[in-house]
Amino acid sequence: MKILLNGEAFATDAKTLDELCARLGFAEAKIATAVNGNFVAALKRSSTKLAPADEIEIVAPRQGG
Amino acid sequence: MLTLYGTSFTSRLLLGTAQYPSPESLKLAVEASGAEIVTVSLRRESARARTGQGFWGLIEELGCRVLPNTAGCRTAKEAIATANMARELFGTNWIKLEVIANDDTLQPDLFGLVEAAAILSAEGFQVLPYTTEDLSAAERLVAVGCTVLMPWAAPIGSARGLINREALKTLRAYFPDIPLVIDAGIGTPSHAAEAMEMGYDAVLLNTAIAKAGDPVKMAAAFARAVEAGRLAFEAGLIEPRDMASPSTPVAGTPFFKIDHAS
Secondary structure, three states, X not given: OEEEEOOEEEEOOOOEHHHHXXXXXXXXXXXXXXXXXXXXXXXXXXXXXXXOOOEEEEEEEEEOO | OEEEOOEEEOOOEEEEOOOOOOHHHHXXXXXXXXXXXXXXXXXXXXXXXXXXXXXXXXXXXXXXXXXXXXXXXXXXXXXXXXXXXXXXXHOOOEEEEOOEOOOOOOOEOHHHHHHHHHHHHHOOOEEEEEEOOOHHHHHHHHHOOOOOEEEOOOOOOOOOOOOOXXXXXXXXXXXXXXXXXXXXXXXXXXXXXXXXXXXXXXXEEOHHHHOOOOHHHHHHHHHHHHHHHHHHHHHOOOOOOOOOOOOOOOOOOOOOOHXXXX
């Protein structure tokens, strides 16, 4: 299935957001997530099913002003 | 003491963490500034670079209170989602709320700002809104639950200082009990001192220190300017006047003749 991951086209067969994060090596990482513009809490990633064309954001701490 | 949402701080200088020449210079500048609050953001994480993971280690070393921002958000919806991601990521209800209206000025979209502030406050966030000196926007922000306001001095990164002094004075006078933090546009320590002399409670800045020739030395300069400005405010400034008023006693002036005084 094709999704949009952090603004770029991405092919995955991950069924859930949790699975996608794990496959990207983020299982233990300090990240936060959103699907289609809405925040998805860490605890809800495993119950969040992915669908084609979903827009996924995976973010982490960064410098800011 | 500076008190923001029930937490008190000794330092009245809040520091951004971006644009430093190196992680080491960021760390040393924060130490030299005495800042107890630093701003951070969140950005897309690459599975390969994993940039954010290393940065988080550095922030933890600083031992400062973290104030995450919603920089770059263009709508209330984006800002709300970003604030929620920040709350989970940084473990704080504090959010420096930015809803940006225009790329050239990076000025706040006051309508989106008030909309997002209302929703986030209702969701338990403690919102520190990046706003303008506009009085009606400030009133709306306070009405929806903000107990701190952060008006700009000038556009972000412009280093122009307090470009609308009279309106900033009015804002200060109108909200004597709301902590007011000047956020953005400060270029020099004298700008920061001026804001503090006007009775502003604190100053938040980033570029003026990070892009200085020697960020660590500039951080020390800003720390002193903020402290000097605050002391001056507390001491009570004299009123300006149009004409001269001698500071040396007139009585007993040598060679004084009465016709000099006529």
